[in-house]
Amino acid sequence: MIRVLIVARSLIMQAGLEAMLIHEPTIQVVGRTADLTTLEQFFRSQQIDVVVLEFALLTDTNLEMLTSQEEVAIALLVSPTEAYSAIALLRSGVRAILPLDITTDEMILTVEAIAAGLVVLHPDVSDILLQELPESNEPVQSEALDAPLTPREVEVLQLMATGLGNKAIARQLNISEHTVKFHISSIFSKLNASSRTEAVTLGMRQGLIFI
Incomplete structure (x- = not known):
């Protein structure tokens, strides 16, 4: 069972992301939050395998804390208007970079892939990476x-x-x-x-x- 924590600003987005995963028998959503200060508490109380995180909430401090959790795979959700370096994020330990409008099937496949140790970059994001090469x-x-x-x-x-x-x-x-x-x-x-x-x-x- 892949245990997933959802971190997003709005309750609507949290619920939407959970709805994508909740019916998949190999995945269990163990928590939802908009407050990154509670992440360490989640890690202490739950065995988290994957964190699905809205990029807008990310800071250097919480990214360092997240990537220090060696057994946790991080998937970032980004909007087309947000500026970021795909290479820098992947080098820091992020396992997946995805658009906010990702489909249910893509989300499920991503969670399964990064939990297995793979790296996932959505086609919408891969162009950004190639531009950085x-x-x-x-x-x-x-x-x-x-x-x-x-x-x-x-x-x-x-x-x-x-x-x-x-x-x-x-x-x-x-x-x-x-x-x-x-x-x-x-x-x-x-x-x-x-x-x-x-x-x-x-x-x-x-x-x-x-x-």
Whole structure:
């Protein structure tokens, strides 16, 4: 059972988020609050696995407190008008960044995924992350990799995660199919993967790509 705490400003939003999750047999909503000062009390009294948190309530202080809870996965809900750095949030320990208008199915899948240790980035948010990546061919560092992936390789791996084939990836990135095959070969080598599925799984575990 995945135990979820909902943190949102309004009672209406709290109720709406709970309604998305309450009928899923693998998920239990154990609390709702708008007061982040009560979070430590929740952590002491409840075994929390996932915190679904409205980004507007987030401060550096409570983010540090939340990410210090090693067994707790954090999902942030952001509005299109809010300014934030996806890379900074993910590096701090946030496991998911989602739009406020997320669907019920997307919410359930997100809670299950981050509780299992994966990182989730909604497609509406992934564009922001790609904009933050360096435009040069400098590698994106990852301590667990023998050799880091380049930003272009990260893009290819992200598109692989959506199920696109080589031709579709080539069209999406406006490059040749031969170049896509070259990037995939390099990705397999760097991640020590033997299949597309394994490469995507390893990429998610390293926080390089998001679903």
